[in-house]
Amino acid sequence: MVAKGKIVWVSGPAVKADGMSDAKMYETVSVGSLNLIGEVIRLTGDVAFIQVYESTSGLRPGEPVIGTGSPLSVLLGPGIIGQIYDGIQRPLKELSKKSGSFIGRGVTTTPVDMTKKYKFTPTVKVGDDVQAGNILGTVEETQLIKHSILVPPDHHGGKIASIASDGQYDIETEIATTEKAGTKTQLKMYHRWPVRKPRPYKQRFDPTVPLITGQRVIDTFFPIAKGGTGSIPGAFGTGKTVTLHQIAKWADSQVVVYIGCGERGNEMTEVLVEFPHLKDPHTGRPLMERTVLVANTSNMPVAAREASIYTGVTIAEYYRDMGNHVVLVADSTSRWAEALREMSGRLEEMPAEEGYPSYLASRLAEFYERAGRVRALGSPEREGSVTLVGAVSPSGGDFTEPVTTHTIRFIKTFWALDARLAYSRHYPSINWMNSYSGYLSDIAKWWSANISDEWLPLRNEAYSVLQREDTLKEIVRLLGPEALPEEEKLILEVARMIKIGILQQNSFDNVDTYCSPKKQFKLLKLLVNFYRNAQRALKEGATITDIRAMSVISSMLKARMEIPDDQLDKLDQVEALMNEQFKNIVGVKVTT
Amino acid sequence: MTLQGGIEYSKIAEIKGPLVIVDGVERASYDELVEIETTAGEKRLGKVLEVGNGKAVVQVFEGTTGLSISGTKAKFSGKTMTMPVSAEVLGRVFDGLGRPNDGLPEPIASKFLDINGEPMNPEQREYPRDFIQTGVSVIDGMLTLVRGQKLPIFSGSGMSHNILAAQIARQAAVIGSGEEFAVVFAAIGVQFSEAQYFKRSLEESGALKRSVLFLNLADDPAIERIITPRVALTVAEYLAYDLGMHVLVILTDMTNYAEALREISAAREEVPGRKGYPGYLYTDLSTIYERAGRLLGRKGSVTQMPILSMPADDITHPIPDLTGYITEGQIVLGRDLFRKGIYPPVNVLMSLSRIMKDGVGEGRTRGDHMEIANQMYDGYSRAQEVRALSEIVGKAGLTGVDIKYMDVGDAFEKNFLSQGVDENRSLEETLALEWKTASILPKGELNKVKDKFIDQYYKAN
Ligand SMILES: Nc1ncnc2c1ncn2[C@@H]1O[C@H](COP(=O)(O)OP(=O)(O)O)[C@@H](O)[C@H]1O
């Protein structure tokens, strides 16, 4: 029985309907004569409380509400990559064909092109036993993404009774039939999955491999692992969006899901115009061939904003289940939390801190728990991961507000943005004293195996210079730098060089925007060697003035933008020049 | 604007603050326009905020003063509020609800547009890239304004935000006059003299006939302020997308808008967010600011310059805070600079133009534009540190390089930032001033610009 009720009350995105005793919690419903899409979020007697994903302007008591029988779900199959969706997986390109430049209401479209033909290659044969999660065959979704057609995770398994042969099919074609105890099940190239329910997997592992983002302050100082969680809080203008764009562009994952959750329209447009022209540094293909966008901007309906996070993470899990490393960035989780607060307010729930509902923390926990490195269901064996990174926009830039404080409890990498750094145009303005990574020791092995086993000690040495500078800053503020002994003046000098030469990174500079692990390592080593040599030079009688006067310093600081990844031998030349200049100061023996 | 047709009810259950609660309502819809008629026959407009169970909560734009439970009538129009638009609106003055205020008849409408607009499909936006020359060095050089951008001025009481906005409107209009350029000005709860200043400034530059003014003054009804920016933007969108004009919209003062919103929220007894402002203030403001932009396949653009005064000069106050989270940067005026008599008193370090990077550079302005701007930010920020240090240790405790940075700070404020209210500088002049300031430093200090630009533009003083 589908529910058939009538609207009794409307206030913004919230609608109450009576006659809804057949409705289920979280069921999607069609609201009003415009057939707006809504979701049941509370049931009291025969009254359903519905959040509506489209503008309710003009909606009136008495109009019908009809259940659909199923919860809010996404369609999972070939055709998702390269799309831009709204918060409930409606493709914005198709919407514009129907309603023009502005988003109209009551428009129905399918999330992917159901008529497009894909070349399907089966990987099972009649008689094979299959279970949930097994791969039935593959199609080439983009040049980058080989899309595995999966037996849905809630399938009961069985024997393959029929399977399509090599050929071109649209995704509505029944490509396989399974049989179990006499009942046959038809399978297509897609299935649907409810967004609020995490997709199951076989086993979960600790993350051990870094997600290389090409951003030095992240990879070298506060790394995140594939399958890990990270959060980037900051006041407006401190660099949340730019950092997330950088991760979406350069991370070494196979699939990227970018969620614009209650943020600016132009920022989504920027991704749409930029990504097709940018090449994935790992494969050389246009970035759009691995990217999915979910855009529910600030002025789009607030309930769909709440859903957008779930839509995005479900798509991410689906590509994970094929054996991909997927990174999902969400800008901004605070706007999602505000959507939650708005609906909670309309439900007249008892608010906890700052009007947010008491279940804010558990919702955040549930979301970040959907990250992980896993062994997928079914065979063949495959490993995939979902890395989750969320921006947080604390009101007034105050990190003690509820969304920030609760998020911190559920993530392991914390990139604290600092308005003071942003004001002085130190970008990315990630504060190195307040940020941390819980993955450092887990991923150090990767650096040893792939780059150098000196990586961790060098990283720690550089970091200790920054820490010492931080304590010295207090003294400097009171007495001036000249009050310090020479070795401490050196700390200030080297810290300044690390800030300019490594921590700062200009996203809009063609060279600086991406920094390979190898270049990161070489820059790190160059600066630490500078420090070691300078310490020795001081011991042997040189002064800080001699050291500051070294002309190589300027080349060291500009190396990040003047020396591209394919000319790293130039960094060796800079290092040689540095050694030369140290020799000239007091003839010290140099470390290399 | 009198309503034709509609359904009339006369059972008023409650009047509180700006709200009238009408009882026995049968066919009202959410968001629809309502006309309230007082016992004296006076008509006021309002809209439905909530409807159900036979009741409708109506927000009365012109306030509830003088309304009584008995004798008041409410007519429900069956449609949302619209604004009549046509090319004839240019040169006209309207009140805060979009009714003629200049003694002339209502312009003949070629269209009626819903004042709330609809969200632009992000897929249909054209990314803003066209540089608008304002002739103000600090803006053109370091905080470039781009067509379709929303760039607010964050000010404080008594500072020169109106003078700056008017200068920008005048000078940008001059440059753009070859193309179709228009100014839409919305006064939201500001004093008569401030609105008058803008009008005169537009008049003197000859831009008034290309302008549309909406005036809700300090003594006009507060709740009307919810509508003023929306009618203004509806007209701006029409001029931009239907008539292909490049429209600059000035909204002043958005703080008064947010206060009107708070008043309604309080009357509805909603759970407040920070400082009593409703939890949905961010979303609500976005429905105004996100109406800036450009659309694929259409010629015009809507550029917004909202002005807001920061209560107690506090940038973390919810109004500037939530605005900054939505707009594409902010121009922050600094009390210190203002006290020093510097015009425009722009605190560049706290200011930002997010779209500048896309509007400048090779082929748009000049290849070094972004990098020299970055160097100026760096230099001025170092200058501030050194100034603070010299307060403690005196000039004697500073190194030679530190002293150069002090000089950079002084030159920046005196020669680059400061400029006359009618001084219209070319971009060439602005960039030359930047290089002149940067050249106070030794070359080795310029680590934000590539060597090739140093070779080309650096001139040791
Ligand atoms: N890594 C970076 N390189 C260069 N500029 C940056 C960088 N990060 C941030 N910015 C500058 O800061 C501005 C604001 O950054 P953004 O990420 O949009 O901030 P948020 O999302 O925190 O409000 C950008 O428009 C850009 O000018």
Ligand SMILES: [Mg+2]
């Ligand atoms: Mg942002």
